Amino acid sequence: MSNDTPWQDRGIDPDNPYAQPHPTIPLEPMTPQEGYEIHMARVREENAAWTEGSHKSRIKWWLQWCEQEGIDNLNDVTGRDIIRYRDWRRFQNGKNPENVPIARPTLKTAIDTLRVYLRHCAEANGVHPLLPEQIDPPTLSKGDHARDVMLSADRAEDVLEYLRKYEYCSLEHVCVELLWHTGMRMGGVRSIDLDDLHLGETPYIELHHRPESDTPLKNKSNGERPVAISDGVARLLRDWRDTQRRDVEDEYGREPLLTTVHGRISRTTIRNYVYWASRPCLTDDCPHDEDPKTCTANQNKQSAFKCPGSVSPHAIRRGAITHWLDKDWRRDHVSERANVSEKVIEEHYDEREDLRKMEQRRQFLDDI
Known part of the structure; x- marks a missing residue:
């Protein structure tokens, strides 16, 4: 009408x-x-x-x-x-x-x-x-927009440096490394099976929408894609697969990449690991004047979410996308890798400061 x-x-x-x-x-x-x-x-x-x-x-x-x-x-x-x-x-x-x-x-x-x-x-x-x-x-x-909650590149590097040195190839390390390196959503990381790994000369991971066996992707079949990974991440995944991964199937007979004693890792466990790894006191002094020995957020991984300085898996994704843009990645390439529209990147993920964006555009002045 x-x-x-x-x-x-x-x-x-x-x-x-x-x-x-x-x-x-x-x-x-x-x-x-x-x-x-x-x-x-x-x-x-x-x-x-x-x-x-x-x-x-x-x-x-x-x-x-x-x-x-x-x-x-x-x-x-x-x-x-x-x-x-x-x-x-x-x-x-x-x-x-x-x-x-x-x-x-x-x-x-x-x-x-x-x-x-x-x-x-x-x-x-x-x-x-x-x-x-x-x-x-x-x-x-x-x-x-809630654009200010993200894991910065500097902070991510501190966290990963700690995990690579003290927690190498642990489930916590693999979860955080994958989230930061690929920019995947938590559901995407959780969905990976051993058969989805390609760890040869040009390593990559396949993502598949499998809702019938409890691993849907947010954008369904439109979220299916290959995601390139570095040689270093491929090496980590080989080490995890060959030495640390629990050799179990999930309830649907599939072989998940990330496993616990209960089978495929849960979304809650991934979230707890990220909260734990992103606490400032993991790599530095507490900025909230808490004693780590008595702090309620430092008792176990399940309580880490209480720390006001910890972040969620989505904050890692936002930080990774901003980092790629800051490194002069083309927005359409970021869109394809992270499976998110360019409009949504602009509205919700791009945390670069305006002056930084201006300087990145300066390289094109000669074409005007």
Whole structure:
């Protein structure tokens, strides 16, 4: 329907454009939970497994709010309800005793997800098709993006130097080395089988989308690709495979590269190892004035996430991508290696300072 169509012909009250448009199609009663089930079925169909978990955690707030407000039929939801929910959601994260608003990017993600949920409900005649389009998620400035959390190249080199010297060929070392060197997502590193390794004269790793055996890639078949690795990383992987790797299969009979006593390494274990390896006190003095002997973040690998100086696997990926760009890699080459669009690189991964970018462009001045 064109935006030039008069308000009254679109079934919208000109004095209250946020109100529910008068339905021009018959709606069928739908509870928020039924809408959730329809939405999650579509999410499972179209996305990788961890995306499903993200949608579950975001929509749970909507279901909680609907229950709190006594909304048991989505037919009755109006644009004004969406505004009320948005105002409520700003202060709900389970960790806010002082009613501090959640981060703007978090709120945007929550509202974006709700809009997709309502679109799926509209397809099933649960809400008016115009309702999702009335939703206006928060806009983000460049500074709003969570761009400052990354492992810098200098810090990565310190961490890897320590691991190469004191933890060589440990599972922790192999995980961190792979994440930094390849820029892979955590799911990509976890998905690698022995058969995916090619460690000859031109070493590389194949990535395959195998959702039927619990190793999906974020971009599904579009994420499948060969990833070149250096001779040094190939040597590390040979040493790991031949001397340290537990010779076990996963529950699907596959031979994972990264194994524990339980089979294929879990995402949680990879995350714990990264938090542990990225603690500043691993290679330097604690910048937070904690005594490593008593610090709660230094008791074991499972508690390392408590350290305010530790970072997640995604911070390694962001740091690796920024490092490649800083080394004058072409953005399209970075895009292909990391399996991320050039637009997303610009918005979420490129941490180079503006002056650094300017100096890198200077080499092309003679072509003007």
